Amino acid sequence: ALESDYDVIMPDVRGHGKSSPMVYQLQRDQMADDVLDLVEALGIGRDLRVIGHSMGADIAGRLATKIDLEGLILVDPALRNFPKLLKLDTGEMPSWMEPIIDTMKSLKSLPHQQRMIEGLKLIQPTAPLWDEIDYVTFIEANAQFETSNYMHFMKTEFLIEQPNVIGKIACPTLLLSAKQ
Numbered sequence: 001a002l003e004s005d006y007d008v009i010m011p012d013v014r015g016h017g018k019s020s021p022m023v024y025q026l027q028r029d030q031m032a033d034d035v036l037d038l039v040e041a042l043g044i045g046r047d048l049r050v051i052g053h054s055m056g057a058d059i060a061g062r063l064a065t066k067i068d069l070e071g072l073i074l075v076d077p078a079l080r081n082f083p084k085l086l087k088l089d090t091g092e093m094p095s096w097m098e099p100i101i102d103t104m105k106s107l108k109s110l111p112h113q114q115r116m117i118e119g120l121k122l123i124q125p126t127a128p129l130w131d132e133i134d135y136v137t138f139i140e141a142n143a144q145f146e147t148s149n150y151m152h153f154m155k156t157e158f159l160i161e162q163p164n165v166i167g168k169i170a171c172p173t174l175l176l177s178a179k180q
Helices: 028-042 055-063 095-107 112-122 132-143 147-153
Strands: 049-053 071-075 173-176
Touching: 028 055, 049 055, 055 071, 095 112, 095 132, 112 132
Parallel strands: 049 071, 071 173
Antiparallel strands: none
16 A cells, blocks of 8 residues: 555565574564664665564564654554463463464465465454455465464563663654554
8 A cells, every 4th residue: 555655665574474484582673683784785764664563563663763763653563461461381382372373384385265264263253354455465474474483572572561662762653553
């Protein structure tokens, strides 16, 4: 939707999407540094606006502490570290997440049509149907999911838990969240 008015760059951070799997424990600040390196390599000027979703919002917030941005949009960032709140053992996958993770793992090996059908298990049965582009993108992203990334990042500090970092964000920022 933004491509007609903006140059849109959507990088895969290490261990996500179609980038190489993580081979070591990566910190969120390193991911922000990676995006900063990309921005510098592309020679993008000061007219930079950054949008991040979920963990990408965490990374985008950290990036905003490292470079002057024109604007920042944080979409559905993790506002609570639920493993910590629930006192979960972050060394193991919570049992209630196992069916979700199993579905995500199964998506990797399925052809597109079957992937779209199997992916319905990831959406609440009472939820309204999504637009096709949103649903396909969501399912394709989940097909790239790496369980080891999830387990690692549940052990790292969330941006929301670091007010000293948040306090360094100086650009106009919009927070969008459907969570209560």
